[in-house]
Amino acid sequence: MSEPTMRSPLHSFGLSEQAKPIDGSCGVWANELRHLGYISLRGNGADPAFATAASTAIGVSLPLRPCTFASSNGKTILWLSPDEWMIVCPRAQLSALLGSLRQALTDVRSQVVDNSGGYTQVIIEGRNALDVLQHVSVYDFASMEPGRVVGTTFGKSSVYAFRQGNGYRLVLRRSFADYIWRYLVRAAIPYGLGIADLAGSPLPEEGVPI
Amino acid sequence: MFVLFCPHCGEKREEEEFGYGGEAFIPRPATPEALDDEAWGDYLFMRKNPKGWHWEMWSHNTGCRKFFVVKRNTATNAIAGSWTLAEGRKAYDAEGGST
Ligand SMILES: [Zn+2]
Numbered sequence: 001m002s003e004p005t006m007r008s009p010l011h012s013f014g015l016s017e018q019a020k021p022i023d024g025s026c027g028v029w030a031n032e033l034r035h036l037g038y039i040s041l042r043g044n045g046a047d048p049a050f051a052t053a054a055s056t057a058i059g060v061s062l063p064l065r066p067c068t069f070a071s072s073n074g075k076t077i078l079w080l081s082p083d084e085w086m087i088v089c090p091r092a093q094l095s096a097l098l099g100s101l102r103q104a105l106t107d108v109r110s111q112v113v114d115n116s117g118g119y120t121q122v123i124i125e126g127r128n129a130l131d132v133l134q135h136v137s138v139y140d141f142a143s144m145e146p147g148r149v150v151g152t153t154f155g156k157s158s159v160y161a162f163r164q165g166n167g168y169r170l171v172l173r174r175s176f177a178d179y180i181w182r183y184l185v186r187a188a189i190p191y192g193l194g195i196a197d198l199a200g201s202p203l204p205e206e207g208v209p210i
Numbered sequence: 211m212f213v214l215f216c217p218h219c220g221e222k223r224e225e226e227e228f229g230y231g232g233e234a235f236i237p238r239p240a241t242p243e244a245l246d247d248e249a250w251g252d253y254l255f256m257r258k259n260p261k262g263w264h265w266e267m268w269s270h271n272t273g274c275r276k277f278f279v280v281k282r283n284t285a286t287n288a289i290a291g292s293w294t295l296a297e298g299r300k301a302y303d304a305e306g307g308s309t
Contacts, residue, residue: 066220066221080275081218081274138224150219150221153226
């Protein structure tokens with residue numbers, strides 16, 4: 001048995017090899033943010049014992065208002081439902097964060113699950129990024145305020161989408177990643193799609209042991 | 211196509227984000243083993259199916275993935291409101307539990 005290694009669901013597109021500096025040639029710039037950590041957190045947000053313990057363990061206040069997210073120190077907490085959050089963090093912080101969450105929530109009714117193998121993230125920006133999102137989803141992204149996260153349609157699939165920095169982040173299921181990326185590429189044809197290094201910092205390499 | 215308000219997300223969203231959950235507040239028989247086939251069949255298969263106001267469930271499939279209650283007019287698609295299951299139950303009972 002060989003050791004399991006990390007492999008992005010979009011590895012066959014060779015995105016990191018195509019990355020070029022952003023210029024005026026394309027209306028849309030995109031790339032994958034591969035190999036992040038994804039933690040599914042469930043509990044009663046209305047219970048102060050749960051919210052306080054989780055917030056302290058993560059180091060970011062749990063967003064309790066519907067469809068909002070909170071971001072700090074490279075960690076992002078997405079509100080998914082009144083009793084469910086998704087915590088996105090750098091892969092290097094994943095096991096420590098899982099440990100501190102589980103310890104902090106030992107005596108509180110809750111669930112902490114490592115979902116890192118099940119999701120990936122795509123970042124999309126540029127002057128026509130909004131046009132592309134309007135093509136692919138029924139959600140009115142033009143009215144999306146900063147700080148909002150929505151679960152909505154993407155073609156025949158679905159994503160969690162939020163605005164961060166100059167662009168939009170799409171959190172998508174691994175099994176739909178290929179479909180969603182191809183759909184995005186196709187929707188961006190009228191505007192020109194460029195692949196850029198949008199991560200800002202080095203991402204974990206492909207093929208390293210999990 | 212219409213727009214539904216999700217009481218959990220606190221937003222109006224397109225119908226495409228939701229899945230239909232059928233008639234709301236169908237009581238499960240307390241003693242299923244005591245029912246004859248006709249009564250059990252009624253519970254499983256028979257619905258009010260009105261032309262007009264209908265209390266029904268929807269689930270926010272692409273969003274919070276929670277069920278909630280909608281009062282919709284099946285003839286016109288007019289929507290009287292949407293509630294969480296608990297709040298919807300109160301509104302439904304206040305109407306006398308009718309369609
Ligand atoms: Zn919802």
